[in-house]
Amino acid sequence: MDKRQVIESVNSLYTELDELSNNLWEHPEISGTEQKSAKLFREVLQKEGFKIIDEEAFPTAFYAEYGQGKPVIAVLGEYDALPNLSQKCQGTKEPVIEGAPGHACGHNLLGTAALGGAIALKRYLQETGNKGTIRFYGCPEEEILVGKVKMIKLGMFKGCDLAISWHPMSTNMVFEGGYLANTSVHYTFHGKTAHAAFAPELGRSALDAMELMNVGANYLREHVVDKTRIHYSSYSGKFSPNIVPDYAVDWYYVRAPFMSYVQDTVRRLNLVAQGAATMTETTVDIKIDGGCCELVPNVNFADLAYANMSSIKQEELSPEERSMAEKLVQALAPGVSQREQEKYGFSTSITTEVLPRNACQQTSLNSSSDSGDVSQIMPMCVFTTACWPLGCAPHTWQAAAAAGSGIGRKGMHYAAKIIAGIGFDLLKNTELDKKIIEEFKQKRNTNYVPQC
Ligand SMILES: [Zn+2]
Structure with a gap:
């Protein structure tokens, strides 16, 4: 043949x-x-x-x-x-x-x-x-x-x-x-529930933390190497507006031309998440799911x-x-x-x-x-x-x-x-x-x- x-x-x-x-x-x-x-x-x-x-x-x-x-x-x-x-x-x-x-x-x-x-x-x-x-x-x-x-x-x-x-x-x-290198990370925020009208001062909102994290990530976006992609989806469970949510999850993908850039951007994104948690007196669990090169x-x-x-x-x-x-x-x-x-x-x-x-x-x-x-x-x-x-x-x-x-x-x-x-x-x-x-x-x- x-x-x-x-x-x-x-x-x-x-x-x-x-x-x-x-x-x-x-x-x-x-x-x-x-x-x-x-x-x-x-x-x-x-x-x-x-x-x-x-x-x-x-x-x-x-x-x-x-x-x-x-x-x-x-x-x-x-x-x-x-x-x-x-x-x-x-x-x-x-x-x-x-x-x-x-x-x-x-x-x-x-x-x-x-x-x-x-x-x-x-x-x-x-x-x-x-x-x-x-x-x-x-x-x-x-x-x-x-x-x-x-x-x-x-x-x-x-x-x-x-x-x-x-x-x-x-x-x-x-x-x-x-192929952009990619890493997937889950940020889970934990706060305290409270009646959103009766005692809002007792609540610590995981949803606030998540929103602040996303704002921070959108500012970070300007200061990363070319071709970096940062995208997320999020959810805060099935809370109604009259409950301060004590649980919210942000799921991020960070991509860049090299894995080393991705890792550095994820490091900075982690700081953003911790900052959001500090601002809201909530806590954040960071779980890196994995990535590809x-x-x-x-x-x-x-x-x-x-x-x-x-x-x-x-x-x-x-x-x-x-x-x-x-x-x-x-x-x-x-x-x-x-x-x-x-x-x-x-x-x-x-x-x-x-x-x-x-x-x-x-x-x-x-x-x-x-x-x-x-x-x-x-x-x-x-x-x-x-x-x-x-x-x-x-x-x-x-x-x-x-x-x-x-x-x-x-x-x-x-x-x-x-x-x-x-x-x-x-x-x-x-x-x-x-x-x-x-x-x-x-x-x-x-x-x-x-x-x-
Ligand atoms: Zn395909």
């Missing part, structure tokens, strides 16, 4: 991959509940002759292995959905079930393309008897940014040399850096991903798929998609073209992913393929609609082929692997520890 044959072998998997992706899309499971989704992947992999390695402490996570010897290549798959984003596969907003979860980050496509790429590579190893190992990683709980961090802590990535990852998006492009850039690996992406063709969209893409774009605020098109020099809202290698300098992945942690322990490449129109963002009903449609599935087929191409090169060209691993060794943060 030559490289072209390995890549084209993905064509014969389309029916099976489409079925799996649709099945996941129709039965979305949010982070921490992905039992059925993980089972669907395990079944296909087992049938294909992979050895399944489960982890008792984390039943929705697993990896499946085929082959012998080095290099050991990890292909990262995810399958969790998002709460409250149920959406029919159509161009207008309408949930399948009101309030139900939906695949608005396209992880039904993400996991399935990873599976397709891994199967193509496995069949190549099987047919040629060549040395090398392919591992498909079933990674749950990405949407709450802890799944892979937990897997690292449990040692599930031991023995891997290189990792291939991708994500559905609106463009075909390769990323060399990106930024991507360790790897130019050699990104070059390889780009070479594969630009030598493989994405299927063209049908007129029906184009018209659905148009409808999705029309539902956005005026000009959103046009501005994206202008930025990349496109004249349509969805395109199968590949953005130039340096396009990632204009756009960075201003989100976070627990895949960043995988890039801290081994070289990892990241690319995106066009699975929804320009201007549409992940975590929206538009993305959920596209992820269940032919638009998403064509992006998924393309991703599976790119993974097969990259994996083939890694299996064949050990000199290239050495170069990628050497770059990783130079750039990695040797102080990395999984935060969960």
Whole structure:
């Protein structure tokens, strides 16, 4: 089998991959509940002759292995959905079930393309008897940014040399850096209840403390490094206005380009929380839930991903798929998609073209992913393929609609082929692997520890 044959072998998997992706899309499971989704992947992999390695402490996570010897290549798959984003596969907003979860980050496509790429590579190893190992990683709980961090802590990535990852998006492009490091923190304020009219002087309001903390955080926002993101949600229980609340919770995410910046901002945010507690004579419990790291850039690996992406063709969209893409774009605020098109020099809202290698300098992945942690322990490449129109963002009903449609599935087929191409090169060209691993060794943060 030559490289072209390995890549084209993905064509014969389309029916099976489409079925799996649709099945996941129709039965979305949010982070921490992905039992059925993980089972669907395990079944296909087992049938294909992979050895399944489960982890008792984390039943929705697993990896499946085929082959012998080095290099050991990890292909990262995810399958969790998002709460409250149920959406029919159509161009207008309408949930399948009101309030139900939906695949608005396209992880039904993400996991399935990873599976397709891994199967193509496995069949190549099987047919040629060549040395090398392919591992498909079933990674749950990405949407709450802890799944892979937990897997690292449990040692599930031991023995891997290189990792291939991708994500559905609106463009075909390769990323060399990106992903904001993130930490999640809960601040729980405790005060004293009192009758809010009869004896307000006896009350110490946890809600006041929480509000003051948020005011302080919003002032802190000005004095942090560029690209820092501070966001929160809060609740103070079910108190009525005539009770001084003795309990309130603030839940914060702090993100920044590097984990060291995040940690320093969290330190300052803790001072804000303590200040708010002092002002209100309440107390605060601070619980750091965990966090995930930024991507360790790897130019050699990104070059390889780009070479594969630009030598493989994405299927063209049908007129029906184009018209659905148009409808999705029309539902956005005026000009959103046009501005994206202008930025990349496109004249349509969805395109199968590949953005130039340096396009990632204009756009960075201003989100976070627990895949960043995988890039801290081994070289990892990241690319995106066009699975929804320009201007549409992940975590929206538009993305959920596209992820269940032919638009998403064509992006998924393309991703599976790119993974097969990259994996083939890694299996064949050990000199290239050495170069990628050497770059990783130079750039990695040797102080990395999984935060969960
Ligand atoms: Zn995602």
